[in-house]
Amino acid sequence: MEKRANGLPVAAILLGLGFVLMGLGLTLAGPALADDASLGRVGDGVHPLRQTDVQMLAEEVRVKVFPERSEVEATFTLLNRGPAVDLLVGFPQALEQADPERAEFGDTALHDFHAWVGGREAPVQLEKAATGGQGFLAGETAPPESGVPGSPALPSYPAWYTFPVSLAAGEKVEVRNTYWVKNTTWSNGEVETGYILQSGATWAGPIGRGRVELVLEGIEPYRVLGARPGNWRLEKENTYVWEFADWEPDQDITLHFSNRPGPAFYLLVRPEIDALFRDGRYAESLPLLDQALRDASLAEGERQVLLFRKALALQEAGRLQEARVLWEANLDLSPPPGARAQEVLPDKSPARELVEDGYRLTDDPAAYYYLARIYRQQGDLEALSLLYHQVVNRHMGLPLQRWLELYLPASERVRPAPPVVARAEIELDHIFAKGRPLIAVELADPDGDLWQWSLRAWTVSGGPEVVLAEQQEEVWYGETYSKQARVPLPPQPPGTVIYYQVSARDGAGHVAQSGVQAWTLPSAGQPSQEDSGFLASLCKFLQVLQFISKFDWPGAGAHQH
Numbered sequence: 001m002e003k004r005a006n007g008l009p010v011a012a013i014l015l016g017l018g019f020v021l022m023g024l025g026l027t028l029a030g031p032a033l034a035d036d037a038s039l040g041r042v043g044d045g046v047h048p049l050r051q052t053d054v055q056m057l058a059e060e061v062r063v064k065v066f067p068e069r070s071e072v073e074a075t076f077t078l079l080n081r082g083p084a085v086d087l088l089v090g091f092p093q094a095l096e097q098a099d100p101e102r103a104e105f106g107d108t109a110l111h112d113f114h115a116w117v118g119g120r121e122a123p124v125q126l127e128k129a130a131t132g133g134q135g136f137l138a139g140e141t142a143p144p145e146s147g148v149p150g151s152p153a154l155p156s157y158p159a160w161y162t163f164p165v166s167l168a169a170g171e172k173v174e175v176r177n178t179y180w181v182k183n184t185t186w187s188n189g190e191v192e193t194g195y196i197l198q199s200g201a202t203w204a205g206p207i208g209r210g211r212v213e214l215v216l217e218g219i220e221p222y223r224v225l226g227a228r229p230g231n232w233r234l235e236k237e238n239t240y241v242w243e244f245a246d247w248e249p250d251q252d253i254t255l256h257f258s259n260r261p262g263p264a265f266y267l268l269v270r271p272e273i274d275a276l277f278r279d280g281r282y283a284e285s286l287p288l289l290d291q292a293l294r295d296a297s298l299a300e301g302e303r304q305v306l307l308f309r310k311a312l313a314l315q316e317a318g319r320l321q322e323a324r325v326l327w328e329a330n331l332d333l334s335p336p337p338g339a340r341a342q343e344v345l346p347d348k349s350p351a352r353e354l355v356e357d358g359y360r361l362t363d364d365p366a367a368y369y370y371l372a373r374i375y376r377q378q379g380d381l382e383a384l385s386l387l388y389h390q391v392v393n394r395h396m397g398l399p400l401q402r403w404l405e406l407y408l409p410a411s412e413r414v415r416p417a418p419p420v421v422a423r424a425e426i427e428l429d430h431i432f433a434k435g436r437p438l439i440a441v442e443l444a445d446p447d448g449d450l451w452q453w454s455l456r457a458w459t460v461s462g463g464p465e466v467v468l469a470e471q472q473e474e475v476w477y478g479e480t481y482s483k484q485a486r487v488p489l490p491p492q493p494p495g496t497v498i499y500y501q502v503s504a505r506d507g508a509g510h511v512a513q514s515g516v517q518a519w520t521l522p523s524a525g526q527p528s529q530e531d532s533g534f535l536a537s538l539c540k541f542l543q544v545l546q547f548i549s550k551f552d553w554p555g556a557g558a559h560q561h
Contacts, residue, residue: 327367
């Protein structure tokens with residue numbers, strides 16, 4: 001007889017747990033939880049709770065993202081490629097693990113969960129997962145009947161929302177779910193939301209087609225820090241879209257944004273002005289702002305904050321031309337000498353917090369966003385194009401860049417360009433592990449959509465390859481224009497030839513590779529290749545000095561005695 005716990009087959013619960021966790025592991029990774037962090041969760045897809053021949057033909061997801069919560073509506077088209085089947089499908093009701101201390105971090109539950117099958121609302125049960133000796137607890141290894149052989153210790157879920165889906169042989173049915181979840185908020189002011197796609201791998205075969213939309217509500221474009229995977233596009237000003245076909249899900253969707261509107265909003269300058277801005281009463285603050293700006297003792301950072309607030313107050317009061325003049329007078333809109341937006345400039349990603357020498361208007365993406373709104377209202381395409389290229393050159397962030405591109409013709413946008421492997425060299429670590437080889441990598445992307453990079457290093461010594469390093473990573477949000485990394489390799493004996501290759505991929509699918517390169521580890525006392533290059537350059541420099549010294553320069557001895 002099959003073991004059951006609270007009405008659910010234990011094997012079915014465990015199978016679902018194992019697969020769900022594969023989907024959740026990457027999505028919940030992020031900054032370490034601080035004491036004042038609030039753990040939420042992201043949207044998730046429907047899971048079969050036992051092995052099945054049913055395939056997910058389509059997945060259509062719309063997530064409305066608010067500052068504190070996300071509302072999910074997901075529609076799945078299922079096709080039964082096997083005999084008639086009565087499926088039990090479900091969602092983990094919450095993500096709390098067996099450790100009760102996890103619960104204090106926040107709310108990880110699905111709220112107001114509803115399900116429809118074939119257009120009819122399905123009865124949803126909230127059922128406790130197996131516990132005690134009957135089920136799968138944190139710290140245990142999944143038993144063989146769980147369908148996760150050799151699985152490491154995994155956490156358990158306290159409960160599941162479950163509902164039945166019956167399909168005849170060859171039948172196709174539509175399943176729709178709605179619910180809302182609380183976003184995760186980190187102590188640094190970042191908010192995380194998204195949607196789990198990897199759970200779709202629990203169905204038979206690949207997902208036929210899919211579309212996921214994250215629609216931002218009340219979150220300005222400049223507050224978005226970034227989104228993953230990197231192959232997203234922006235629609236309708238506030239909608240991030242991912243589409244895929246014939247896909248075995250191996251990534252989840254995440255989006256990070258700031259829960260603060262920008263430093264100039266929350267930096268304290270004058271209590272009365274601060275209060276008016278908190279309430280959105282910008283126009284009423286203008287007399288107070290003028291009075292404050294007449295103070296000759298203002299620190300420069302404080303003055304910059306007040307200028308931001310005055311320009312925004314004028315803009316919100318409908319005095320667009322006055323606001324435009326003030327924005328333009330305090331933003332450096334002149335392009336760097338000889339620079340074009342297509343060129344890769346030094347990384348100058350704006351700090352979203354205070355810079356060391358105080359707040360600077362020219363480093364605040366919010367200022368460029370509000371000025372761009374004026375240009376759009378006034379129909380000034382030329383000014384908008386100039387501002388856009390400044391945003392690109394200053395690496396203000398891909399979300400703001402993509403938002404501006406919605407209002408520019410293709411001829412004014414940065415040309416789509418592949419990433420560049422600017423550097424891929426082996427050098428010796430002279431700091432942490434003297435003499436140990438490491439690979440120094442520098443990547444760049446002219447249009448700011450760098451997504452992934454990978455590295456592989458190996459040796460060959462009269463036999464099969466010995467892999468020294470192999471990794472693939474997504475770049476972080478502030479690194480989509482340029483990325484630097486140093487990858488240490490295991491110590492090798494002198495004379496070892498190390499082969500390596502670096503690749504980079506952007507959101508448009510362009511791939512750049514360094515090609516296979518070789519490097520020989522020098523013997524003791526022998527200069528490494530980079531040291532040899534430095535010595536050669538030094539010798540040339542000394543030769544030039546020696547050549548110059550042969551000339552009798554006019555006035556060279558004027559002060560000699």
